[in-house]
Amino acid sequence: MKCLLEVENIEKWHGLLKTLDGISLCLGEGEILTLLGPSGGGKTTLLRILAGLEAPDRGRVCLDGRDLAPVEPHRRGVGLVFQDAALFPHLNVEANVAFGLRMAGMKKRERQHRVFEMLELVGLSGLEKRRVDGLSGGERQRVALARSLAPSPKLLLLDEPLGALDRNLRERLARDLRTILKKQQLTAVFVTHDQEEAFSLGDRIAVLLDGRLERMDTPEALSAYPGSPAVARFLGEPNVFTLKDLPAAFRGLFGDSSEETAVLIRPEGIVLRPLIPVDGEAGPFPVLASGEKDAAFLSAHVKERRFFGAFFRVELDFGGGFVLTARLPVSMVPPDEGARVGVALKEGMFFALNDVQKDR
Numbered sequence: 255m256k257c258l259l260e261v262e263n264i265e266k267w268h269g270l271l272k273t274l275d276g277i278s279l280c281l282g283e284g285e286i287l288t289l290l291g292p293s294g295g296g297k298t299t300l301l302r303i304l305a306g307l308e309a310p311d312r313g314r315v316c317l318d319g320r321d322l323a324p325v326e327p328h329r330r331g332v333g334l335v336f337q338d339a340a341l342f343p344h345l346n347v348e349a350n351v352a353f354g355l356r357m358a359g360m361k362k363r364e365r366q367h368r369v370f371e372m373l374e375l376v377g378l379s380g381l382e383k384r385r386v387d388g389l390s391g392g393e394r395q396r397v398a399l400a401r402s403l404a405p406s407p408k409l410l411l412l413d414e415p416l417g418a419l420d421r422n423l424r425e426r427l428a429r430d431l432r433t434i435l436k437k438q439q440l441t442a443v444f445v446t447h448d449q450e451e452a453f454s455l456g457d458r459i460a461v462l463l464d465g466r467l468e469r470m471d472t473p474e475a476l477s478a479y480p481g482s483p484a485v486a487r488f489l490g491e492p493n494v495f496t497l498k499d500l501p502a503a504f505r506g507l508f509g510d511s512s513e514e515t516a517v518l519i520r521p522e523g524i525v526l527r528p529l530i531p532v533d534g535e536a537g538p539f540p541v542l543a544s545g546e547k548d549a550a551f552l553s554a555h556v557k558e559r560r561f562f563g564a565f566f567r568v569e570l571d572f573g574g575g576f577v578l579t580a581r582l583p584v585s586m587v588p589p590d591e592g593a594r595v596g597v598a599l600k601e602g603m604f605f606a607l608n609d610v611q612k613d614r
């Protein structure tokens with residue numbers, strides 16, 4: 255793939271803190287990358303470096319084959335959208351959107367045409383003369399987006415642009431945003447700490463943890479295989495263990511992996527089965543549905559059971575300090591807390607984690 259945006263081995267220090275550590279990535283034309291990571295992971299710093307608002311201590315950023323280091327921020331062909339729309343409060347919608355075009359010396363008639371086109375694109379036709387301080391949060395972000403898109407940037411950078419909006423509006427704007435970016439075939443980097451947003455918006459997702467690019471892949475690939483234990487935990491996987499911490503019956507499922515191998519068990523891959531007495535003792539029910547591993551059939555206590563509306567979350571205590579978190583569909587009402595149950599794992603829902611080759 256030809257890189258429109260190429261980031262090569264970026265390092266950034268803030269005092270004694272290494273904020274970015276060897277970041278390299280390549281974005282193809284028209285690709286949307288979401289930068290996902292916890293607070294303090296370095297997302298904003300990387301975006302600011304791409305925009306030219308901060309200089310890296312090492313490494314370089316190229317756009318369309320050109321090293322951006324000597325290029326001033328406003329000449330980079332890069333558009334920016336921030337969390338607070340940062341509109342000019344004394345100007346109306348039209349003048350806000352036209353701002354960059356006027357600076358670039360575009361003629362009035364052409365400018366007006368472009369502003370109308372952009373407002374139509376973001377769904378704000380008819381609001382040209384409105385004062386921006388009378389707009390809702392969502393409308394303000396649409397104006398900010400139109401303003402950034404108007405000068406036809408090669409690259410659009412968005413830093414948590416939906417962060418200040420309520421959940422419903424946020425989801426709708428995220429969907430619209432993807433449609434708009436795709437319509438314009440724009441290359442974009444979108445910073446968020448919201449997983450759903452990152453997965454629904456990005457063609458690829460880059461996970462930034464402690465200044466390192468831990469993983470970069472498509473949403474589907476990242477979800478199917480998080481790669482490292484750190485990424486799996488960040489994505490909210492509750493059952494990440496070292497093989498030696500598992501009960502022997504589970505350990506056998508991972509073949510001859512080393513004791514130190516990190517493993518993941520999907521909460522939705524855990525099945526509860528009734529226990530029936532065998533020879534006067536409580537033993538596992540012997541018949542399993544196809545696709546369930548009998549080698550991993552153990553019994554556990556229901557330690558905690560919580561209903562979340564769309565599913566049950568059940569903590570299963572196997573003794574010896576080993577606890578698994580299961581996620582059960584509402585159709586499978588789990589036993590009460592304190593009850594003893596049989597536990598099986600579905601095929602394909604547990605695997606070893608390794609640091610995968612980072613796909614850049």
Ligand SMILES: Nc1ncnc2c1ncn2[C@@H]1O[C@H](COP(=O)(O)OP(=O)(O)OP(=O)(O)O)[C@@H](O)[C@H]1O
Nearest residue numbers: 268269273291292293294295296297298299300447
């Ligand atoms: N100008 C600065 N001076 C000192 N430290 C800084 C500066 N800018 C960033 N940092 C530090 O660098 C680290 C990464 O910050 P950054 O804002 O890039 O993270 P982030 O992933 O965007 O976080 P958030 O989601 O909270 O915005 C943090 O520890 C932050 O305190």
